[in-house]
Amino acid sequence: MSLVTPTQCSKLRVKGYVLLQGRPCRISAMTIAKNGKHGKAKAHLTGVDVFTHKKYTELSTSTSHMDVPRVVKSEQRVVRLIRAGDAELGAVELSDATKLTLPAGCRHQWELSEAISTAVTQGEEVWVTIVATMGEEQVADYRCGR
Secondary structure: OOOEEEEEHHHOOOOOEEEEOOEEEEEEEEEEEOOOOOOOOEEEEEEEEOOOOOEEEEEEEOOOEEEEEOOEEEEEEEEEEEEOOEEEEOOOOOOOOEEEEOOOOOHHHHHHHHHHHHHHHOOOOEEEEEEEEOOEEEEEEEEEOO
């Protein structure tokens, strides 16, 4: 299955996903200027990277096609912390469990990782939301309890 789907720029919407400068982003703002005397309508897209939370912008004609990444969200239970920064997810049986590194790139990700580690250490049942797209996956959020 393809990682991206080409979509006409005018069909994109705020809170949707798009590739901006080669990175999967969630659209935070979008404006389409009317076509002028000598040109086509322009679309100005602003998005936030799904993984790094860095802001990207791009200008395109509203009739051109842009790539929309296939984003998959899943929720899994944290079984245990293996060592600092790594968590084991899934079933209690180790054969069914998967290992995932907790995020640590920017301040937001570091705080998320620390909160998950603290909750697991205190013995709470922790569920993490995992976002996967373009061959990357990362913990995006967590919640305690069922």
